[in-house]
Amino acid sequence: MEHKQASATDGGGRQRARQRRHPGGRRHQALVKMSDEEYLQIAARAAVAGVSVPRLLVEAALAGDQQAASERRALVAEFLAVRRLLAAVSNNVNQLAMVANATGEVPAQLLATLHAVARVTARLEAATDELGGPVGER
Incomplete structure (x- = not known):
């Protein structure tokens, strides 16, 4: 085949993406x-x-x-995406905490934010599993 x-x-x-040129070319097959x-x-x-x-x-x-280098690059990209999501969710949690502290009432957006935390955590666990399991178990 x-x-x-x-x-x-x-x-x-x-x-x-094309490979970078190699001096002298790639003559061996x-x-x-x-x-x-x-x-x-x-x-x-x-x-x-x-x-x-x-x-x-x-x-x-x-x-x-x-694990091939291209697979590691894909995992790094996934970790960076999760990092950005985590930063956004952290910002939302801080804003909701400020509202709750100022008014004494829990904002309605809290449930959606907690679901976002669960999704980010699931993505992080999936990416960690691809590396060979949770960090604490290695």
Whole structure:
């Protein structure tokens, strides 16, 4: 089963970032044989990471562990997004606390804010699980 990528898209229509030029070019090519099941699993991981199958294999091999550099970049982006959400939610909680302290009444927006805290926490736990489990358990 030979698969080649002719375009610079990730299969979902999104543009993939091109590799930086390497001095002297990339002259070596490796043929990797795999089963249909192995290829489907690797191709799915490559699609999620937004890279080609060969790029995923190179990054995974050079990363020195089981996680490719592109997957780590995606996790870093997710953590930064969660950080921004957490900052926004923290701001909302502070504003609601100020209103509650000033008026002695709990604002109606408190329930929605608490749901937002739960969503941010769930995203953070999911991203942490991708790294190999909760930090306190490693």
